[in-house]
Amino acid sequence: MSTAILTGPPVAGSSLADDLRSLGFDVRMAADAADAAAELAALPPRGRVALVDARFVGHVHSLRLALTDPRFPAAAVTGALTAQPEARAALARAVTAAAESAPGAAHTTVTAAATVLPDEIADALDAGGAAVHRPDLGVLVADVPADPEARAAARADVEAVDEEAVRLRTAVKSRDGFFTTYCISPYSRYIARWCARRGLTPNQVTTASLITALIAAACAATGTRPGFVAAGVLLLASFVLDCTDGQLARYSLQYSTLGAWLDATFDRAKEYAYYAGLAIGAAHGGGHDDVWALALGAMVLQTCRHVVDFSFNEANHDASANTSPTAALSDRLDSVGWTVWLRRMIVLPIGERWAMIAVLTALTTPRVVFYVLLIGCALAACYTTAGRVLRSLTRKARRTDRAAQALADLADSGPLADGVVRTLGRTLPTGTYNAPFWALLAAVCLFVGPVLTGNGGTWRALPQAVVYAVFAGCAVARPLKGPLDWLVPPFFRAAEYGIILLLAAQSGVNGALPAAFGLVAAVAYHHYDTVYRIRGGTGAPPNWLVRMVGGHEGRVLAVTAAAALWHGQGFTIALTVLASAIALAVLSESIRFWVSSKAPAVHDETGEPA
Numbered sequence: 001m002s003t004a005i006l007t008g009p010p011v012a013g014s015s016l017a018d019d020l021r022s023l024g025f026d027v028r029m030a031a032d033a034a035d036a037a038a039e040l041a042a043l044p045p046r047g048r049v050a051l052v053d054a055r056f057v058g059h060v061h062s063l064r065l066a067l068t069d070p071r072f073p074a075a076a077v078t079g080a081l082t083a084q085p086e087a088r089a090a091l092a093r094a095v096t097a098a099a100e101s102a103p104g105a106a107h108t109t110v111t112a113a114a115t116v117l118p119d120e121i122a123d124a125l126d127a128g129g130a131a132v133h134r135p136d137l138g139v140l141v142a143d144v145p146a147d148p149e150a151r152a153a154a155r156a157d158v159e160a161v162d163e164e165a166v167r168l169r170t171a172v173k174s175r176d177g178f179f180t181t182y183c184i185s186p187y188s189r190y191i192a193r194w195c196a197r198r199g200l201t202p203n204q205v206t207t208a209s210l211i212t213a214l215i216a217a218a219c220a221a222t223g224t225r226p227g228f229v230a231a232g233v234l235l236l237a238s239f240v241l242d243c244t245d246g247q248l249a250r251y252s253l254q255y256s257t258l259g260a261w262l263d264a265t266f267d268r269a270k271e272y273a274y275y276a277g278l279a280i281g282a283a284h285g286g287g288h289d290d291v292w293a294l295a296l297g298a299m300v301l302q303t304c305r306h307v308v309d310f311s312f313n314e315a316n317h318d319a320s321a322n323t324s325p326t327a328a329l330s331d332r333l334d335s336v337g338w339t340v341w342l343r344r345m346i347v348l349p350i351g352e353r354w355a356m357i358a359v360l361t362a363l364t365t366p367r368v369v370f371y372v373l374l375i376g377c378a379l380a381a382c383y384t385t386a387g388r389v390l391r392s393l394t395r396k397a398r399r400t401d402r403a404a405q406a407l408a409d410l411a412d413s414g415p416l417a418d419g420v421v422r423t424l425g426r427t428l429p430t431g432t433y434n435a436p437f438w439a440l441l442a443a444v445c446l447f448v449g450p451v452l453t454g455n456g457g458t459w460r461a462l463p464q465a466v467v468y469a470v471f472a473g474c475a476v477a478r479p480l481k482g483p484l485d486w487l488v489p490p491f492f493r494a495a496e497y498g499i500i501l502l503l504a505a506q507s508g509v510n511g512a513l514p515a516a517f518g519l520v521a522a523v524a525y526h527h528y529d530t531v532y533r534i535r536g537g538t539g540a541p542p543n544w545l546v547r548m549v550g551g552h553e554g555r556v557l558a559v560t561a562a563a564a565l566w567h568g569q570g571f572t573i574a575l576t577v578l579a580s581a582i583a584l585a586v587l588s589e590s591i592r593f594w595v596s597s598k599a600p601a602v603h604d605e606t607g608e609p610a
Helices: 016-022 033-042 060-067 085-101 117-127 148-159 163-170 178-197 202-220 225-252 257-284 292-315 325-333 337-346 350-363 366-394 401-411 415-427 434-452 459-475 485-507 512-535 543-548 551-565 569-594
Strands: 002-007 025-030 048-053 074-077 080-083
Touching: 002 016, 002 033, 016 025, 016 048, 016 060, 025 033, 033 085, 048 060, 048 085, 048 117, 060 074, 060 080, 060 163, 074 085, 074 117, 080 085, 080 117, 085 117, 163 178, 163 225, 178 225, 178 337, 178 350, 202 225, 202 257, 225 257, 225 350, 257 292, 257 350, 257 366, 257 512, 257 569, 292 366, 292 401, 292 485, 292 512, 337 366, 350 366, 366 485, 401 485, 401 512, 415 459, 415 551, 434 459, 434 485, 459 485, 459 551, 485 512, 485 551, 485 569, 512 569, 543 569, 551 569
Parallel strands: 002 025, 002 048
Antiparallel strands: 048 080, 074 080
C-alpha cells in the first residue's frame, strides 16, 4: 500500500489529490509537521509513503518520476518526497525533528510562503546520509508557488508543455545504436504506450520477445529458405519487443527485481538460441553443412567482447583522476555528430548485429551469416579493446579496493587458483603489469600444445592445463589495481571458452561441438549473472557456487582430462553431463537470488552497446 500525506492547508480547485490517487496513492491530510509525524506513525511499516505540499503545481509525470520509481529508497522533486520501507525510519526521524523544532505551539500550521515541508525533509535526509534521488525533469514542471500570481504562472508553464510527448520521448534511452534509434524507437515507443494502457507489464513483453526469438530459431532450424526468411522476420520482431520492454518500464516506471534478471539474461539466451537454430538448420538443410564450430566461435567471441566491456567499466567505475588524452579525444569527437553514430555502429551493438543477422539469414546461408558475424565482431572487438588499452595506459588513475574486488569476482577463480595464491602469492614479484602478463601467459601455455602439435585430446595436454591453473593463480595473487588488470577476466574467458571449442573441434566426434556449445552457454550464463550481481551492488555469486562449478581453471582441467580419458561418444557424453550439472547449479542459485526480495532492481539505462 502506498500512502501520500498532503501537508499544509488545502488549495481550492486543486486536483492534486486526484492526481496522487491516479498514481496509486491513498491520500491523507496533515496540517503541519506534527500531524505528518502522527500520520506516519499510524501507517504500516512496509508501505511506500509520500509527503506532498498541498500547494504543489506541476505535471503528473513529475510526481510519477519522484514518487513511484521503485529503484530508489528515497526520491524528491520540489514540493514532493517519497520514501520506500528501507528509508521510512530516516523519514520518520526527520519529520519528528521538524515537528519538534517548529516555533510556537505543538501544531503550527504550515502557511509561511517559504516553508515547504517535503523540501525541508528531503534536505534533512540528505544531511543525515540517506541519499535522496532527484530525477531530471527537463521541461516538466514541479513547483510550490508562494502566491496566486506565481500559481497562475506555474499553471501556464504546465499547460505549455506536452506532458505525454515528453513521457514518450524519455521512454527511449538517451544513448543507443543507430539502427535502434532511427529504425525501431520511432514506433516501438508507441507500442510501449499501447502496452501500458492495456495493463501489460515489461516482464510480459520480455517473455514475448524471448518466445518470438525461440520461434525464429526453430524456423531457422528447418534449414529451408522459407524457414530462413521467417526466422529473419521473427528475429527483427523479437528485437522490436526487446526495445519495447525497456521503453515500457521507463514509460510506466515498472522496474522490478524479476525484470532486472529477465532483462539481463534473455538477450543472450535469444541470440545464442538463434545461433544454435542456424547450426541445426545448416546441418539439416540441402547442403548438410556443419557450422557448429562457427556458431560456437561466434558465441565465444561475442561473450568475450562483453567481458572486455564489463571488466573495463568495473575497473574504472570509481577511479580517481580518471583522465587520459584518448578520453579527451573521444569527448571532442562527440561534438561532431556523424562521428558519434559511426563509432556506435563500428562496435556492432545489438540492433545493428541483429539486423545484419536477420537480413543475411533471409538472403544467404548460415555459413555466410557466421562468417560475416565473426568478421564484424572481431573488428569491433579490436576497435573497442585497443581504445580501452590506450585509455588505460595514458590515464593517471588510482583504482579502489571495490574495483579490485569486482575484477577478482569477474575472474571466477576456483579452488586450484586459490591454492596457488595461498602457496605462491607472497613469493611472486610485484609489478604494474604482472597480472595481465600471467593471465596471458596462462592462456598461451594452454593453447600452444593443441594448436602447434595437435595434442588436444591426449594425456600430454593435461600438464598444460595444470600449468594454466598455476599461472592463473599467479595472475590473481595480488589485488587487481594495475592499469591493465581489467584484461585478466577477458583472458580467462577466452582461454576457457576457446579450449572447449578447440578440443571439441579436434576430437572429430559426432555431437561434440553441439555439446561444447551447451557447456559454453551454461558457463557464460554464470559469468553474465556475476556481472549483473556486481552491478547491483550485491557482489558476486556465493563462494560455494564458484567452488561447486570449479572456477575457470577447474573446468579447463576437467574438460582437458575428459578429452584425454574418453574418446568417441564418451567425450560428447562427458561434455553434456558437465554442461547439465553446471546449468542446474548456476540457474537454480540465480533464480533464487533474482526473485528474492533482497535482489536489486538493476536495469541497463546507459545505452552501452549490448
